[in-house]
Amino acid sequence: MPRPHGFSYEIRNDTSVHITHQGRAAATLRAGRAAAFLAEVENGDAQLVMARWTGSYKFGNERTARNHPRNRR
Template sequence: MGSPRGFEYTERQDGAVVITHLGRQAAVLRGARAAQFLRDAEDDPQRAMARWTGNYKHGNEREARQHPRNR
Protein backbone atom coordinates (compact mmCIF):
# COMPACT_ATOMS: atom_id res chain seq x y z
CA MET A 1 0.00 0.00 0.00
CA GLY A 2 1.54 3.29 -1.09
CA SER A 3 1.45 6.55 0.72
CA PRO A 4 -1.60 8.74 0.02
CA ARG A 5 -1.01 11.73 -2.25
CA GLY A 6 -2.85 14.83 -3.41
CA PHE A 7 -3.74 16.23 0.00
CA GLU A 8 -2.99 19.76 1.15
CA TYR A 9 -4.00 21.74 4.21
CA THR A 10 -4.09 25.38 5.18
CA GLU A 11 -4.44 26.98 8.56
CA ARG A 12 -6.82 29.91 8.79
CA GLN A 13 -6.36 32.91 11.05
CA ASP A 14 -9.33 31.76 13.16
CA GLY A 15 -7.49 28.50 13.95
CA ALA A 16 -9.48 26.28 11.58
CA VAL A 17 -7.69 23.85 9.28
CA VAL A 18 -9.00 23.25 5.75
CA ILE A 19 -7.97 19.96 4.13
CA THR A 20 -8.24 19.63 0.36
CA HIS A 21 -7.79 16.58 -1.85
CA LEU A 22 -6.91 17.15 -5.50
CA GLY A 23 -8.07 20.75 -5.21
CA ARG A 24 -11.48 19.99 -3.66
CA GLN A 25 -12.35 20.69 -0.04
CA ALA A 26 -12.43 17.43 1.92
CA ALA A 27 -12.75 18.62 5.53
CA VAL A 28 -12.74 21.65 7.79
CA LEU A 29 -11.47 21.09 11.33
CA ARG A 30 -11.99 23.59 14.12
CA GLY A 31 -10.96 23.96 17.75
CA ALA A 32 -9.53 20.92 19.51
CA ARG A 33 -9.91 18.74 16.42
CA ALA A 34 -7.76 21.16 14.40
CA ALA A 35 -5.09 21.19 17.11
CA GLN A 36 -5.08 17.37 17.27
CA PHE A 37 -4.78 17.16 13.48
CA LEU A 38 -1.80 19.53 13.45
CA ARG A 39 -0.05 17.31 16.02
CA ASP A 40 -0.83 14.20 13.94
CA ALA A 41 0.38 15.85 10.72
CA GLU A 42 3.90 16.49 12.06
CA ASP A 43 5.11 12.96 11.23
CA ASP A 44 3.44 12.09 7.92
CA PRO A 45 1.06 14.84 6.78
CA GLN A 46 -0.30 12.96 3.72
CA ARG A 47 -1.27 9.92 5.76
CA ALA A 48 -2.72 12.08 8.55
CA MET A 49 -4.89 13.99 6.07
CA ALA A 50 -6.08 10.74 4.51
CA ARG A 51 -7.01 9.39 7.95
CA TRP A 52 -8.79 12.55 9.06
CA THR A 53 -10.85 12.78 5.87
CA GLY A 54 -11.65 9.06 5.75
CA ASN A 55 -10.05 8.78 2.32
CA TYR A 56 -7.63 5.92 2.79
CA LYS A 57 -7.38 2.22 2.13
CA HIS A 58 -8.48 -0.12 4.87
CA GLY A 59 -6.48 -3.13 3.70
CA ASN A 60 -9.51 -5.23 2.77
CA GLU A 61 -9.89 -4.19 -0.87
CA ARG A 62 -8.71 -7.54 -2.21
CA GLU A 63 -11.18 -9.40 0.01
CA ALA A 64 -14.03 -7.10 -1.04
CA ARG A 65 -13.29 -7.82 -4.69
CA GLN A 66 -13.80 -11.54 -3.98
CA HIS A 67 -17.20 -11.04 -2.27
CA PRO A 68 -20.14 -12.55 -4.22
CA ARG A 69 -21.97 -9.21 -4.23
CA ASN A 70 -19.08 -7.62 -6.16
CA ARG A 71 -18.65 -10.31 -8.80
Protein backbone atom coordinates in the same frame (compact mmCIF):
# COMPACT_ATOMS: atom_id res chain seq x y z
CA MET B 1 -0.77 -0.26 1.90
CA PRO B 2 -0.11 2.32 -0.82
CA ARG B 3 0.95 5.72 0.43
CA PRO B 4 -1.85 8.31 0.06
CA HIS B 5 -1.16 11.42 -1.99
CA GLY B 6 -2.94 14.54 -3.20
CA PHE B 7 -3.80 15.96 0.23
CA SER B 8 -3.03 19.50 1.32
CA TYR B 9 -4.07 21.67 4.22
CA GLU B 10 -4.40 25.37 4.90
CA ILE B 11 -4.47 27.10 8.27
CA ARG B 12 -7.06 29.85 8.18
CA ASN B 13 -7.18 33.12 10.17
CA ASP B 14 -9.89 31.83 12.50
CA THR B 15 -7.52 28.98 13.58
CA SER B 16 -9.44 26.40 11.60
CA VAL B 17 -7.69 23.95 9.28
CA HIS B 18 -9.10 23.27 5.82
CA ILE B 19 -8.03 19.94 4.28
CA THR B 20 -8.39 19.30 0.55
CA HIS B 21 -7.86 16.18 -1.53
CA GLN B 22 -6.97 16.75 -5.18
CA GLY B 23 -8.42 20.26 -5.03
CA ARG B 24 -11.74 19.30 -3.41
CA ALA B 25 -12.74 20.05 0.15
CA ALA B 26 -12.32 16.97 2.35
CA ALA B 27 -12.64 18.32 5.90
CA THR B 28 -12.61 21.45 8.04
CA LEU B 29 -11.26 21.11 11.55
CA ARG B 30 -11.87 23.73 14.22
CA ALA B 31 -10.59 24.54 17.72
CA GLY B 32 -9.25 21.52 19.64
CA ARG B 33 -9.46 19.13 16.71
CA ALA B 34 -7.43 21.53 14.56
CA ALA B 35 -4.74 21.80 17.25
CA ALA B 36 -4.58 18.02 17.66
CA PHE B 37 -4.32 17.59 13.89
CA LEU B 38 -1.47 20.11 13.60
CA ALA B 39 0.43 18.44 16.43
CA GLU B 40 0.06 15.07 14.73
CA VAL B 41 1.16 16.43 11.34
CA GLU B 42 4.38 17.75 12.91
CA ASN B 43 5.28 14.31 14.24
CA GLY B 44 4.30 12.07 11.32
CA ASP B 45 3.81 11.68 7.60
CA ALA B 46 1.49 14.55 6.66
CA GLN B 47 -0.20 12.71 3.77
CA LEU B 48 -1.00 9.68 5.91
CA VAL B 49 -2.27 11.84 8.79
CA MET B 50 -4.57 13.82 6.48
CA ALA B 51 -5.90 10.64 4.90
CA ARG B 52 -6.68 9.20 8.30
CA TRP B 53 -8.33 12.36 9.63
CA THR B 54 -10.58 12.68 6.57
CA GLY B 55 -11.37 8.97 6.28
CA SER B 56 -10.25 9.04 2.64
CA TYR B 57 -7.74 6.24 2.65
CA LYS B 58 -7.74 2.90 0.88
CA PHE B 59 -7.56 -0.42 2.67
CA GLY B 60 -6.05 -2.35 -0.23
CA ASN B 61 -8.92 -4.76 -0.75
CA GLU B 62 -11.11 -2.74 -3.12
CA ARG B 63 -10.19 -4.78 -6.19
CA THR B 64 -10.73 -8.07 -4.37
CA ALA B 65 -14.14 -6.95 -3.13
CA ARG B 66 -15.17 -5.66 -6.55
CA ASN B 67 -14.33 -9.01 -8.17
CA HIS B 68 -16.19 -11.10 -5.58
CA PRO B 69 -19.17 -12.97 -7.12
CA ARG B 70 -21.77 -11.36 -4.87
CA ASN B 71 -20.63 -7.88 -5.96
CA ARG B 72 -20.72 -8.54 -9.69
CA ARG B 73 -23.70 -7.24 -11.59
